[in-house]
Amino acid sequence: MIDAASLKAIEKASKDSFFKQRNLIKQVLAGKKVLCPTCNKPIVFSAPNKDKVGAVHCALGCTDIELDMS
Ligand SMILES: [Zn+2]
Known part of the structure; x- marks a missing residue:
């Protein structure tokens, strides 16, 4: 069972890694x-x-x- 607080933590973590990933791609490119x-x-x-x-x-x-560049 996932409560609201841990759901928020998961959401934040995936958002963080999404931005980290985008940043990483930007730097490499x-x-x-x-x-x-x-x-x-x-x-x-x-x-x-x-x-x-x-x-x-x-x-x-x-x-x-x-990279989805379509
Ligand atoms: Zn490696």
Whole structure:
């Protein structure tokens, strides 16, 4: 059973991570050096091609955010 308070906490956490993610994408696309918070490897941008969508990801894949640029 989830009470209102924990629901609010979850909402806030997902909002925070949403903004963090957007910020991260922005920095990577701006050419800034961003390190994966999990493995500390640089996060890079993969341009979309016919097989897959664009994504920002680290070498190990713990950060892997697909960019919906349609
Ligand atoms: Zn990583």
